[in-house]
Amino acid sequence: MTEFETLAQLTVIATVPYLLASLGTMLGGLAGVFSVSQEGVMVLGASVGFLVSYGVGSNTVGILCAAGVGAVFGLVLGWATTSLRLDQFVIGLALFFAATGLAGLLFRVVVGQSGAQPLIETLPRLEIPLLSEIPVLGTVLFSNNLLVYFAALVAVGLYFFLYRTRAGLDLRAVGENPKAADSLGIPVARTRIWTATAGGALMAVAGAYLPMVYTGTFTEGIVGGRGWLAIALTFFGGWRPQFIAAGALFFAAMDVIALRAEVGNVAIPSQVLLVVPYVATLLVMIFAFRWARVPAFLGRNYDRESRTA
């Protein structure tokens, strides 16, 4: 593999957690439910995914269990912000704390407080027949782990669902103007709850990806702020799957380049390189916020009986 191919493949691999977590954020957000518990749900997904894989011996079961736990957190967020109409940021932060605590607790309870670090198999590389034979593109795109393909499918699927189907239009209407959507008979509460639930599941899978692809084990700092970055990325991508995918690639490329340069003895202090993704994001935000469309009802709760909203 050439240097370029290696870097490109590392970038593709690093894209997945950003992409899945941001798509999850986007899905809930397009119906008006703004989650801020990504970081916690991802840590929990990593913990549950790792522990189940470790116990059962199957990564697939681990991923599914992580998704299930993430869905529960998304469901609670959706329910608390529709039926109870709690402030989205406050309950989101509360769920972030709960998920973070639960992740650490589960790991300690199952693994114990011993020094020995259990390991799981990382996800194998699946070469897609024929396509993986294509020079350069084949190695970069078509010989990756299962979740890379899954993330790509989710992104493409969501794009078509949201922008090419009636149900997708209805969903976006809920996040733009729930009162109008409600008057057309679109089930506002149900839409908000299921999108938040599915979003939570995607975030948890993004978390489960980390031990299964990178480390083979769980550590408390494993998510390392990717959850918070996913929020930034969702804004950055203007709440649309295609731009979010592009943004995720950009974030991932920044990560890979910074790490490479650090290893590769470049004459700049490594700290400067490691800061680049964050500063670049801030700079892009300055411009992105001028054109980025944000769902009009994002972060607000819908009260059918209210006369003002």
Added chain:
Amino acid sequence: MSTPTVPVQTDAPPVPLHGGLRLLRNLVPYVLALVLAFLVSGVVMAVLGYDAVGAFTTILSTSFKTTFGFTETLTKWVTVVLLALAFTIPLAVGRFNIGGEGQLLVGGTAAAGVGIVYADLPAALLLPMVLLAGVLAGLVWAGIAALLMSRFGVNEILSTVLLNFVSFQVLDYAATEVWADPAAGVAATQTVGESAELPVLGGPPGVHAGILLAVAVSLASIVVTRRTAAGFELRAAGTNPRAAAINGIRVGRVAVVALVVGGALAGLAGAIEVSGVHGRAIEGMQANYLLLGIIVGLIARGNALWVPVVAFGISILEVGASSMQRTVGVPAEMVLIIEALILIFLLLSDVIAGRIARRAVA
């Protein structure tokens, strides 16, 4: 994105109550939330096969059994209360400062820098300089986010979070390149001059004098938010931005000032950590203070009067957590779950209180 309304508000119509009755009504949800949180977490611990009663006893008694435990709690309280105010003050205008740890770290780094470079100055001069350096650094750090927010409309949650990641590298640069101390064993700067260290009150073991600053800041923020025009503008801009703007309050500017003041307090916390606790800036010294600050701010419902009290309670839990892990074997993470449960039950009790109030009115 819409400006979030003042947090933890219910849609219940406010029922006018007086004195003791109002206090009682405010206290009931807290008591309920505490009891339920302990009940649920106790059941969880019992199911997992731990000694729940022993765990709670340890958590709640560690701070009061020994002088050491109590001073540890007070020391923790100083940083927690400052970080909680750093979160709460911007929250009053509906802004979320998730950058407390970044502001703490740059504050600590700046304080350590001044304390190292001017180590020979007398304490009367150096100590204020060190603390001021922390305050200014935190102020600038939050100021970046405030500028991006007011000039370019960049969401402050995002900018403050992103700046946290930048701050890790700022400290790392100081601790590995500028004032590295290879003998420290961890990534840390050299120690600050002796005259840059906060004096210790009482003891041994004693509490560093930063606690006086934290008390002063807490009192000041209570007075300012409740008894001054600036505090009124702050609350007005948060409760109803439109009405505030119509009445001549420059809402945007209030938000900027609130965010910057929050950053300054977090920076002060960093300086106090350096000159009162560690004597140097250490990577990872932010611990989980950001989280604790947010939890305290939310449990206190953004009320400056409650913040110091809640911060003390959370400090007790945190100090108890590690001793619980040592003696009863329950992982310290359990305490984070208890704290989250307190917050969640508090939110739920608001909903219930709202429904009861509405029924009473109807």
